Structures are given as structure tokens and as C-alpha cells.
Amino acid sequence: MKKLICLLCVGAMVLTGCTTKNEPTDGGKTEQELATYTGKGSGYGGELTVEVDMLGSEIKDIRVIDHKESSPVFSRALPVIKERILEAQSPIVDSVSAATFSSYAVKAAVAEAAKQGGVDFGEITFTTKGEEKPAKELEAVQTQLVIVGGGPAGLSAAISAKEAGLENVILIEKLDILSGNGKFDMNFFDLINSEAQKKAGIEYTKEQFIEDKKTSTDSPERIEAWAEGEYTLDAWLRGMGIELNQSNGGTNHMAEADAYAGEHIQEGLEKRAKELNVDIRTGTKGYDLIMEDGKAVGVKVTNNQNESYDIMAEAVIVSTGGFSFNKELLAKYAPGSEDVNTSNQMGATGDFVPVFEKYDLKMDNMDTLSIFKMIIANRRDLTGAGDGFMLVNKDGNRFIDESKSGLEMAHTILAQPDGKAYYIYDQRLYDTSYRLEKHNNLGYHVKADTLEELAEKLGIPAENLVAAKDAYNKGVSGEAADPFREKPFTEAFSETGPYYGVQVESAIHMTKGGVVANENAQVLNNDDTPVEGLYAAGEVTATTGAYSSSVVFGRISGEKAAEYILNK
Known part of the structure; x- marks a missing residue:
């Protein structure tokens, strides 16, 4: 039905062509014509077409009427780049990080359309960006829990922490859009006790899961927590409207027979986090922990407005992903792999690996890919x-x-x-x-x-x-x-x-090494003692797990962090 509505809307726009209508000025004595112009740009997937409504030299609205961009990226990036252009009244704005090709296409198409309306913004190139903002140091922000990284682990952590009773949760993501690499995944592996499995007659117990994972690099305690988490995960996801209805045998799931799991899961997690009023700050990079007497009490951040500040918190969860997009770290920890491309997204740069090194936290399996x-x-x-x-x-x-x-x-x-x-x-x-x-x-x-x-x-x-x-x-x-x-x-x-x-x-596709966390998602010192107030989940940790494991331990980290905070 949504597709039909969209097609009807596009059809209506095509039929109207370059339409105009009159709007009175403030004085009501003269009129300006609202005109629509079409422009094209070249994106990641090919040609993209926009319609731009202009009232004189003012850009009133932007609509993308045709594109071949990746849906998981474009659906998140378009509202951001559109808002930036409308606010600046110019396509000379910063591109959306993690969607640079799509952003360039939209900016170039808007410029072409605006030129037809008599406004020439000059040549738009791939490096076109807005004016650099002056650096500012802001006052520290206080919260109960801060989560660094807005992929599946971070979103799951935020949701579970809120559901466990925390009122104030801040989630920061250095890119301008959420959801990491999970939004591209076709399959959701390792899920057990799902409704799809039951319908298909597949029986897979926690004991079988534990037996199958016993050769993994995860500790026996983590494997047991992992199994329990996978066993209850389908019900938790369905509780927020995320249904994985296609079982492809074993523990492998898709949303439907013709629909990838990743995009569906990530959309549901983002929607639920926003419903719970998680304070989500995109374009905000965490670059260091704030430690006091061996305890994590916050994160130092900088954002895309060139503002730096501290987020002080009673606990910190790190879910920043792996480092497969960082050639220097690959050369350091897995020599010979740095010349190989990655299928991971541009945010997988291992930002917290130097932080873990700085505070002498335990890391393992750094050469495992x-x-x-x-x-x-x-x-x-x-x-x-x-x-x-x-x-x-x-x-x-x-x-x-x-x-x-x-x-x-x-x-x-x-x-x-x-x-x-x-x-x-x-x-x-x-x-x-x-x-x-x-x-x-x-x-x-x-x-x-x-x-x-x-x-x-x-x-x-x-x-x-x-x-x-x-x-x-x-x-x-x-x-x-x-x-x-x-x-x-x-x-x-x-x-x-x-x-x-x-x-x-x-x-x-993934780096499998990282900081070591126990079954409660607590980060460990090199003597295997937990760092007070510090948790980690997802690809940033040393684990054999992948997408569903990120959701499981993200959920665990949120629950355990909330328990720690509320019981203080």
C-alpha cells in the first residue's frame, strides 16, 4: 500500500510538471509564483532526480522522485541532507557522514534545479561542504548512562536500560545516521526458540547452542549468557514489532522470504529507542573515557558543530564497532590484511582501541578477522x-x-x-x-x-x-x-x-578482536577484574558472535548497567 501511495504521488508530480501557484506577500498587495524545477545528480547507485519548489530565490521544499541508492542508507540520510539544505537555503552544506555519495547526488541535483529558477550556486563537487564552524568548549552534561555507538549493540543497550527503569540515557553516534553495519545484513544468525523456527518444526535448545559454541573464543560463562539471550531474543524483538518470520534452517532468519533481516531490525530498534525518549545525539564522537580512581564516570565528545564537551555519567557502555575500516590498526594487529577491502561501513575505525590501550584494559583476538x-x-x-x-x-x-x-x-x-x-x-x-x-x-x-x-x-x-x-x-x-x-x-x-x-x-566483514567483556558485559582489566561502571557490547569486544550477539550483549549491557546505577 505504501508503494502504491508513493507511486500515485510521484505520478501526480510528473503530471503537474513545472507547476506554479500564487502566494501573497506579507502586505497582500503583490504575488510571487511558487515554481517547481527538476535536477539530476549522480549517486552511489546511479542517477538521482529531485524536484525543488522555489518561491522566488527561496527553496521551499525538496523531493527525491527517483533514485537507485541503498535503501538502508538513503532512508536515513535524505531527511538529514534535506534539512541542512533547507536551513542553509543552499546545497553548499556538509554531506551526511556514511552517505557521502548520496549526499553529493542530492546537493548536485538541487543546485541544477535551483539554477533553472535563477539561483546559481556554482559547481557542486564531491568535496563541497558548508562553512567550518568555530571551535567551542561547552559545559559538561550530566546523565545516568552514556552509550557510545549507535549500531545494533548500542541501540539494544539503550532500549534495555530504559526498560529497566533508567530515566536519563544519552546515546551518541559519530556518524550522522544510526545503525552501523547491521542495517545491510540479509541474515540474522544464531537466533533460537523463534516463532519462525517453531512454525518450521525446528527444535534448537539452549543446551545444543552451548554445545555448538563450545569451541568459540568466548568464555563458558559468556556462551551460557549468549545462549540464554538468544533463547529470549525473538520474543523481545516481537514485543517492539520486529518480526523475523522467515526461517532458512538452523538458526538463520530473515524478516520475510523476500526481505532482509538487517534493515527491518534496525528500523525497529531506532523506532523503539525514540519512543522511549532516549537522548540520541548523532554527529557526536566519543574520543576518550573519563576515569576516576579506576572507575568510568563519563566520556569526552566532540560533534559536527565543532563543539567539545564532557558527558558525565554513572556508567558507560562502549559499542563503537570494530576496526576493519582502519588500515593502520589492521597493519598493526593483523599484518597482511591492510591491503584487503572491507564490506563494513565507514564508521568501523576502532576509535576506542587506543583508549583501551591507554587505560591498559584487556584486549584479545586482535588478529582474528x-x-x-x-x-x-x-x-x-x-x-x-x-x-x-x-x-x-x-x-x-x-x-x-x-x-x-x-x-x-x-x-x-x-x-x-x-x-x-x-x-x-x-x-x-x-x-x-x-x-x-x-x-x-x-x-x-x-x-x-x-x-x-x-x-x-x-x-x-x-x-x-x-x-x-x-x-x-x-x-x-x-x-x-x-x-x-x-x-x-x-x-x-x-x-x-x-x-x-x-x-x-x-x-x-568484521574484526573479531577487541576489549574483553565478561558474561555481564563488564569490561575487564588485564587482571580479569571488572572495571567499575564500564560495559561493552558488539564488535568492539573480543567475541566470535556477530549481529545477533551484538543485540544480545547490547541488551545485557543495558540491563546490567541499569542494575548497577539503580542499586548504588
């Missing part, structure tokens, strides 16, 4: 699926056992001519994966009726690609040894199209 085998080159979207695909280089030749992963896969791809590799698959594999279907619908992958046509579209030699497919199929059938795989895939390539392909690379 989660590397995703394939992302779309130049986009960073996770892609790929299943059994029965080929990886070829720009010459159309296979070059590695496709079952390989980690840094070996990443570096082997980088070593190919021009560092290019292509993921090639057929209709059978397409039909098994919603991710592949979605990426094709968005135009990210290339489709062709024959391998020869696919090769031409990808710019690789057709004869080599066909030969690679033939050798691959002979390996599957046992007619000949696979030249790269000791154990061939079980699925042969179809001899008839359609076929699909996309340029890919490997990427660091």
Missing part, C-alpha cells in the same frame, strides 16, 4: 551463494579452488591481472538464493542467454570462459580431474542459459 569470500567490487555488497559456481579472472580462466576463503582467497584475487575476478553462475544457483535475485533486480549483476554473450558483456574472452565451464563440468562428472579442486563441486553448470556474472573481491 571474519573475511567474506565475495563482495561486489566497487559496491561492497555481500554477494554469492551456494554450490556450483566458478571464479574466473579477466582472461576468463579459473585460478583457485572456489572453496577457499579468508586471506588466501583475498590475496589470490588481488594477484590476478588488474586484480579482477568474476563470479559466474547459472539459473539453478540463481533460483536458490534471494540475495542473487535481489542483486539482479537491482542491476548489480550481468545476465546473458549464453556464456559467450556473458563473456562479451563482462569483457572477458568467450573461448576461455566456455573452456573453463567444460573443464569444471568434467570435474563434477568425474570424466577428468578438476584442475583446481581436489573435491569437485556436486553441481554441474547448465549447458543452457541464462548465465550470470559480476566482478567480485574478498573483503574483511
Whole structure:
């Protein structure tokens, strides 16, 4: 229904074209015409089109009527960039951090539209920004709990702390939009005792979860708390309207069969945090802890208004994410990984790693990375699926056992001519994966009726690609040894199209090392004693868990911090 309403609105705007209407001035004696102009800009996903309403030289409203930007980013960034332009009455404003390409597209499109209305803002470039504001030192702010980081862990912490009875909770996020990398995730792993599992007849107990995780790097106590948290998580999420109705077997969940989990979860968490009146401050970076006698009593912050101040609190939760976007920290802690791209968002720069070092807090597993085998080159979207695909280089030749992963896969791809590799698959594999279907619908992958046509579209030699497919199929059938795989895939390539392909690379998806926290999410000193008043959750901690674990321990950190504060 929402889509239908939006389409009707867009249709109405298109029909009216460059419309005008009269509005009286304050004196009521003369009239100005409200005119609508159209402009275009180039964003992350392609061309973007806006309509700009102008009353004389004044920008009255901005509407994006067509775009190809990523929904999880654009839905959050558009209100921010629109507000900045309207407030400044100019597209010469700061871009929304974590949405720089989309911001540039909107600013350029507004400038083009305004020029048609007689207002020339000059050339808008990717580096166009507003005037730098003078530095200010503000008075300290007092609260019960301050949370540093607005991803899934931080939002869950804020919600649970509020639900536990805290009145004053401040959540800061250095980027201009919330939700970290979780908003892009298709799957929500490790969830147990869910309604979707029950409907699918899947039984997965806490005891089974604990047994399956016993080889992880988390302590037995954390694993037990993790299991308990996962067991009650679905009910907690559903209590705020977040329903994961698609079980893909085991502990893997999506929102629906055709809807990613991440965006749905993050929208629900943000909505609930705002309903609970959490004081959310975006564009506000925490850069140091305030410690007194070994106790955490606040955070030092600076914001995008060039203002610095202290937030004094009775407890602090750190949920700032990992450091996969920080080449220096990667080189320091996981040498050899710094030349590999990341699928994580630009905020994953490990801002609190130096803080943990400064206060001699316990850190572990800093050299441990989660590397995703394939992302779309130049986009960073996770892609790929299943059994029965080929990886070829720009010459159309296979070059590695496709079952390989980690840094070996990443570096082997980088070593190919021009560092290019292509993921090639057929209709059978397409039909098994919603991710592949979605990426094709968005135009990210290339489709062709024959391998020869696919090769031409990808710019690789057709004869080599066909030969690679033939050798691959002979390996599957046992007619000949696979030249790269000791154990061939079980699925042969179809001899008839359609076929699909996309340029890919490997990427660091998460860093798994960080500050050590116990089962109560308390940060530990190097002697394994808890730091009073300091908690941590999510990718900033040393953990084998991922998205759902961030929500679980975010929830635990909020509950335990609230308990600590209320019982003082």
C-alpha cells in the first residue's frame, strides 16, 4: 500500500510538471509564483532526480522522485541532507557522514534545479561542504548512562536500560545516521526458540547452542549468557514489532522470504529507542573515557558543530564497532590484511582501541578477522551463494579452488591481472538464493542467454570462459580431474542459459578482536577484574558472535548497567 501511495504521488508530480501557484506577500498587495524545477545528480547507485519548489530565490521544499541508492542508507540520510539544505537555503552544506555519495547526488541535483529558477550556486563537487564552524568548549552534561555507538549493540543497550527503569540515557553516534553495519545484513544468525523456527518444526535448545559454541573464543560463562539471550531474543524483538518470520534452517532468519533481516531490525530498534525518549545525539564522537580512581564516570565528545564537551555519567557502555575500516590498526594487529577491502561501513575505525590501550584494559583476538569470500567490487555488497559456481579472472580462466576463503582467497584475487575476478553462475544457483535475485533486480549483476554473450558483456574472452565451464563440468562428472579442486563441486553448470556474472573481491566483514567483556558485559582489566561502571557490547569486544550477539550483549549491557546505577 505504501508503494502504491508513493507511486500515485510521484505520478501526480510528473503530471503537474513545472507547476506554479500564487502566494501573497506579507502586505497582500503583490504575488510571487511558487515554481517547481527538476535536477539530476549522480549517486552511489546511479542517477538521482529531485524536484525543488522555489518561491522566488527561496527553496521551499525538496523531493527525491527517483533514485537507485541503498535503501538502508538513503532512508536515513535524505531527511538529514534535506534539512541542512533547507536551513542553509543552499546545497553548499556538509554531506551526511556514511552517505557521502548520496549526499553529493542530492546537493548536485538541487543546485541544477535551483539554477533553472535563477539561483546559481556554482559547481557542486564531491568535496563541497558548508562553512567550518568555530571551535567551542561547552559545559559538561550530566546523565545516568552514556552509550557510545549507535549500531545494533548500542541501540539494544539503550532500549534495555530504559526498560529497566533508567530515566536519563544519552546515546551518541559519530556518524550522522544510526545503525552501523547491521542495517545491510540479509541474515540474522544464531537466533533460537523463534516463532519462525517453531512454525518450521525446528527444535534448537539452549543446551545444543552451548554445545555448538563450545569451541568459540568466548568464555563458558559468556556462551551460557549468549545462549540464554538468544533463547529470549525473538520474543523481545516481537514485543517492539520486529518480526523475523522467515526461517532458512538452523538458526538463520530473515524478516520475510523476500526481505532482509538487517534493515527491518534496525528500523525497529531506532523506532523503539525514540519512543522511549532516549537522548540520541548523532554527529557526536566519543574520543576518550573519563576515569576516576579506576572507575568510568563519563566520556569526552566532540560533534559536527565543532563543539567539545564532557558527558558525565554513572556508567558507560562502549559499542563503537570494530576496526576493519582502519588500515593502520589492521597493519598493526593483523599484518597482511591492510591491503584487503572491507564490506563494513565507514564508521568501523576502532576509535576506542587506543583508549583501551591507554587505560591498559584487556584486549584479545586482535588478529582474528571474519573475511567474506565475495563482495561486489566497487559496491561492497555481500554477494554469492551456494554450490556450483566458478571464479574466473579477466582472461576468463579459473585460478583457485572456489572453496577457499579468508586471506588466501583475498590475496589470490588481488594477484590476478588488474586484480579482477568474476563470479559466474547459472539459473539453478540463481533460483536458490534471494540475495542473487535481489542483486539482479537491482542491476548489480550481468545476465546473458549464453556464456559467450556473458563473456562479451563482462569483457572477458568467450573461448576461455566456455573452456573453463567444460573443464569444471568434467570435474563434477568425474570424466577428468578438476584442475583446481581436489573435491569437485556436486553441481554441474547448465549447458543452457541464462548465465550470470559480476566482478567480485574478498573483503574483511568484521574484526573479531577487541576489549574483553565478561558474561555481564563488564569490561575487564588485564587482571580479569571488572572495571567499575564500564560495559561493552558488539564488535568492539573480543567475541566470535556477530549481529545477533551484538543485540544480545547490547541488551545485557543495558540491563546490567541499569542494575548497577539503580542499586548504588
